[in-house]
Amino acid sequence: MKIAFLILTLILSTNLFADNYFCKKELESLPIQQNGRVKPLYVHASEMIKMLTGKSHVNDMSAVEAYCLLSINGLGMKTDITLSARIDHVDLMKFLGLAKDQHTMAFEELITRFDSLKNEARTIKDNQSYRTAISNLMNAINTYQEIKVGENWMLAEKTGSANEVSWIPLTAYLTEAKVVAQKSLTPDDPFLPVILQSKDHYVSLKGDKYIVELYYAKAQLANWSLLITIIALASLVLFQNFNIALGFTLLSLIAQIVLVSLRVIISGRAPITNMYETVLVSGLGSLLLALLLGHFKKEKIFIYMGLGYNLCTLMMITFANGMLTATISPLVPVLRDNFWLSTHVTTIMLSYGALALSWVMANGALFKRKFRTLDRQEELRLGEVLYTTLKYGTTMLAAGIILGGVWADYSWGRFWGWDPKETWSLIVLCIYMAILHGRYTNWIKTDRFIAITAGAFMSVMMAWFGVNYILATGLHSYGFSEGGAVFLGSFFLLQTTFLVITRTKKSL
């Protein structure tokens, strides 16, 4: 408490009082170690504030300011910042006594109800989603308290003679000696320089590579890519200008390549270790594949397909935050092999990307057949394009499954183990193989072939998302996230409905 008293007197003697104390923008690039990684404070504070409140800002305060102001409560400085948790689960709202349109509750109040929440969680028998909602809220309350006592904010300090960095919480870092020494140099604000010293310590020992993540987080490349892809699609569909569309497509492709590359630089591994990254890579991969196929086959329709699917993936990345988290986390031990990770998962993702192209295309053709006009000639041409796409998709899928088998054999001593993810990838392969065989021998005619291809993509979605969100067992379920089951259910429902609606051709 001595330091608290000292800080209080120091603050009163400076002009910091009015201006958010020392919680300034300069803190954004400060390194912090949390959840097994070193990252800029900007990234950590944004993740924390997002996790606690569901928003990226607190009123007009940035996440860093809010995080800092909350943390310095631990130093004994009373700040009047209040954070409210976002509560959406109906049963949880009822339990907390919230009105129907009231979706927030202050953390200070939630703290007093922690025990009753714990008790409630224990008595829930079957309602899994309610239990998850409570346990998430309890985690948020714990994190809030951890931040508020200054224990969450870890700062780097040199340890003794060994050139090692040790990480200590804010309350232990900000010692009286340091602040008093600094006071003689910068009497106006002795705190910020002391805290920023931590960055110098870290950079002098470990380098400043971690700063890349700050630029990455600030650049918002996913949003830019989404915007550019929309413009490209619009110039293609609305303005019918192919060259401009191609230009924007290439621009979006470059933006996404930079985005993926930055993630590789930050994490030091292949960018395919959680759902967010697989969606990103499949979208990027399919766009690239579409451009290549379009170029070599001299078929513009591939650009439509590529942009259409790319739009879907970018929308998911931008808006489906509950399901896909952009957070970069350390990897579980089994996956720590960059060679196999990049070859196996990338091949699978590219194949999913190619199959997704066929899905966009098939649905587009069904739509056109039902609501516009699709003559026989064009139907056959689309059938050919679909067949080409499926060939690439299935070849890559087979290769990807085999690479996975070889990896499993190499690291666990078994080629195949009926793990749900590998079984589902084989199911997808079998389904597409049956379709290709039927198509090759003319057993499945073009009109049916289009509808079947559109429906078959549901198996890809099941293998890709369903195994993690619905089955959620087995070796591959590392990327488990919430809310995916609803997304997947809606997808299946929409796709099936669409197939039923377009079952009959347009009556002429």
Add this chain to the structure above:
Amino acid sequence: MKNKINWNEIERTIGGLKFAVVVIVLFTICMIVGTFFESYFGTDFANRTIYKAPFFMLLQFGMFLSIIFAAFLRLPPKKRLYGFYTIHSGLVIIGIGSLITYVAGIDGHLTLPPNEMARKVVLSKDIFKITYPNEGKQVSTFLPYSFTETQMGQTYNNITIKRFIPFAEAKLTWIDSTFYKPSKNDPVQSSQYHYKNSFAEQDITLSLHPEANGDFPSTSSMGPLTFIYLPAKLAECFKRIGASKVIFLNSKTAECFTPEDRNIAAKLTATKKRFFPVSYNGSILTFFPDLSPLPMNQNAQASLNSELKTMSLASFEQKPTLFLFGKKASFYSKSEQKWQHEEFASINNSINLPWMGAEIKLIAHETNKLPFNMPAPTIPIQKNGSLIKGDLRAVELNISGKTFWVTNFNGLSLNIEGHNILLEVTKETLNLPFEVALTKFKMDKDPGTNMPASYESFVNLFQGSGSTNHHIFMNNPLKVQGYTLYQSSYQQNDNGSYNSTLTVNVDQGRPLKYLGSLMLVLGSIWHFNLNKKKKGISA
């Protein structure tokens, strides 16, 4: 001519597209069901019902035939189909490789405790094992790879295996004792209670029956609370507890008395320790209730075989302790500063306890029968990656007209006609031709967290020629004498050290599987590239 088999017709059918599609579709449906089974009922159940079931093997064989015949039908070779031949041969080769692995391969686990020689690999098949420790003899038999209970009727000497239940659930039943014949006043009672407070609730079954196994102890604890189960007769002495807070009990007859009952006054030693001289069967026993439940002789040594014992209740006043006597209960209430005595009026009646709104309900009480967890067939249920129901594998035995159960959790040790025997339900094991000792286990964690980032075993390998040091970690296995040892898992011991688990594997089909895979991928590329030149398929 009628009966002549038309081989060409059969070849055309099996090699035909319709057969292929039907088999692929059936295979796919089975796999879909399998993944859901695995998710709900666990890996073992999915393996036994689908992935390793005979019908699924048959389907795979059907695919195999379809692939071969489809290729045969398209002979003699045509240049256009070279890719197609390569793909189909690749698949056939993968199939043969897998069959070899299935028949001759070994896949098991080797657990390495720190600094101990290990060579026993645990494989996956269930076995029933009979050990005669005195004769140094061991016999075992494979248990069926089924998913429902199987009647067996296999006999060895006087032991008959009646049935095997691969997925069982223990159901509490009350049974008569097998060997022990209780006399009329024998305190062999057992009771089942349900304890509940605002944080937790639990069923507790306590027993004094000598045949009751470890699932049903006479003392049990739950958090800070201890349950002590005592013969019914003792309840009266607890009621009469006097200022000394001491009780004497006869462990044979379950009779009891307090010092006050017999006007035995406490005396003090020179070091101010209190003691009670009690006359019993014509001799005087000296008890120090605060030190030991047993009487002390002159040399201050406890007589271990004394029937008469003592108990000082003063020590149970600090820590929450509930004494249960079947239908009665005694406990010390700190708020009222006195011992309280309650009675369950009937089955399903509750008693309120003075610890944070706790209460206890009597569910069942038996004076002669004993509780037994009877295995009953069930469908297993998996939650968060482990079985929450049905993880019991049980074998029902008939030995000299009596019924016994052996499970993977509880073996059985018997003395039959002068022979000690040990009965177990366990896994098949294999002794390696070499020995491995774990010299060091290294685990790195993600910085600032408790999440393992990697785990590695440093081992000493002992073969005929001497010993060598090796380092096994994820993606870096050890190959020795045809066996491959992979780092797969670890467990922490009570003393904080780690056991390392290695996967031990022999796979003779490996080269074929790799060759087939390569042919499959190259064949696909070849096929589709050639196909590209053949312009347009007419609809």
